[in-house]
Amino acid sequence: MSVLVGYDTRLVVQGMSGSTGAFHTKQAIEYGTRVVAGVTPGKGGSKVAGLEQIPMYDTVDEAVQLAGANASVIYVPPPAAADAILEAAAAGIELIITITEGIPARDMVRVKSILDRDYPYVQTVGPNCPGVITPGQCKIGIMPGYIHKPGGVGVVSRSGTLTYEIVHQLSTLGLGQSTAIGIGGDPVKGMDFIDALALFADDPGTSSIFMIGEIGGDSEERAAQFIKDNVKKPVGAFIGGQTAPPGKRMGHAGAIISGGKGAAADKIAALKAAGIAVSPTPAEMGKTLAALIR
Numbered sequence: 001m002s003v004l005v006g007y008d009t010r011l012v013v014q015g016m017s018g019s020t021g022a023f024h025t026k027q028a029i030e031y032g033t034r035v036v037a038g039v040t041p042g043k044g045g046s047k048v049a050g051l052e053q054i055p056m057y058d059t060v061d062e063a064v065q066l067a068g069a070n071a072s073v074i075y076v077p078p079p080a081a082a083d084a085i086l087e088a089a090a091a092g093i094e095l096i097i098t099i100t101e102g103i104p105a106r107d108m109v110r111v112k113s114i115l116d117r118d119y120p121y122v123q124t125v126g127p128n129c130p131g132v133i134t135p136g137q138c139k140i141g142i143m144p145g146y147i148h149k150p151g152g153v154g155v156v157s158r159s160g161t162l163t164y165e166i167v168h169q170l171s172t173l174g175l176g177q178s179t180a181i182g183i184g185g186d187p188v189k190g191m192d193f194i195d196a197l198a199l200f201a202d203d204p205g206t207s208s209i210f211m212i213g214e215i216g217g218d219s220e221e222r223a224a225q226f227i228k229d230n231v232k233k234p235v236g237a238f239i240g241g242q243t244a245p246p247g248k249r250m251g252h253a254g255a256i257i258s259g260g261k262g263a264a265a266d267k268i269a270a271l272k273a274a275g276i277a278v279s280p281t282p283a284e285m286g287k288t289l290a291a292l293i294r
Contacts, residue, residue, distance in 0.1 A: 002134035002179045003154070003199040003206070004095060004123065005071065009138045012037040012060060012069035012093070014076050014084045021075035022048050024099075024142055028073075029054075031139040037063035060091040071095040073131065073140050081127065082107035089119040096190075097140050098126035108188035115190075124190025130160035130182035141182065143167075151176015152207035153289065154200035156193060158185045158219075159240055162212045162282060166238075169286025170210070175293075178206040185214065193223035201231045208234040208293045210285065211276075213267055215241035220267040228274035236289035237271050238279040239264045 011028070015021040016038025029035050029051075037055050038048060044058035055067060063069040072093045076084040081100040088096045108127065115122055125132055131141015135148035143164060149171040157163040163182050170177060181196045183189060193211060200206045209231070213220035220239065227235050242264040271278050279288035 002137060003196075003203050004125070004132050004134070004179060004181065005138040005140055006134050007034075007137050008070075009095075009140070010034050010036045010068050010070045011138075011140060012039055012063040012067065012072050012088075013054075014039045014060065014072055014074045014088065016040060016051065016054070016075070017043050017046070017048050017056065018075060018077075022051060024073075024075065025054070026050055027145070028139050031145040032136075033138045033140060036069050037067040039063055060088045060093060064091045064093065069093065071140065072097065074098040074100055074127075076100060078102040078104070082111045085111050085124065086114060089115060089122045094122055096122060096124045097129070097131050098124065098190075099129065099131060099141055100126070101128040103127045103186070105186070105188050108186065112188060112190070123195075125181065126184045126186075126189060128186045128189075129184030130163055132179065132181050133177075134179045135177050143180070143182070147171055148180065149176035151178065152205060153177045154196075154203065154206040154209045155180040155212075156196040156200070156209070157182055157212035158214050159212055162238070162240060162285075165282055166210055166212060166285045170289070173286050173290050175286070175290060178203060187217065193219050194226045197223060197226055197231060201233065206233065208289060209236070210289050211235065211237045212285075213237065213239045215239070215264050215267070216262040218262070221270040224267075224270040224274040224276060227276060234277075234289070234292045235275075236277045236279065236285070236292055238282060238285050238288075239267045239271070240282075242268075 017040040072088040136150040279285040
């Protein structure tokens, strides 16, 4: 079993004609993902080099109606990415994964408001995220597919790089993954920890969970309480940015300690209080979970 993506996913790539979109579309197809269409306004009917077998449309609505797309990935440049998300939702896409980095927070506030009001059934991941992968079935995003192995560990992370690190450690230890979800590090985004944790908690194919947070905001503290109240499966965690000074942004737009909130120590304390095994360093993440479940 898996969550969000799998064998039934039929993907449309918004921005497939761009260099980044084309590169990662090829990677997805090589992995086995069912890419059924590309969309770039004004380029409907054209061909993308190396992807001539994938039809190009002007709109997402055409990709849904003519190619049966049910999921979208967005590689559209930041100025147009917010409208691309809304176009996908209006076309009936129920899973939208936005890889684009640098979308203005104001644009995402508008998108989130419209989605919550008009499309509450739409699941969005990102922006500024590596994507989602169900090993052996479907890869949507920029993650290296070869490090992932099918198994029972659900992974959810704010950090793309640390997602790859935990997955590699788990695979090396013989612990495959059910699905790995990179939720992204922007302050205004779609799916958060609790949304992903709820999916993993209900998924019979997920036997344990590893969560990677970082400084800034209170998502990890809220997730810790959710786990304590609702998740019966073993959960391991790591918090990045433990040496970050207050007021200095560390990588992601949302990774900043401000107003006396968002410090790593507070998040670690909340996780431990909820009975979650917290890895002291990135190098020990896989071993932390392995010790917990074995």
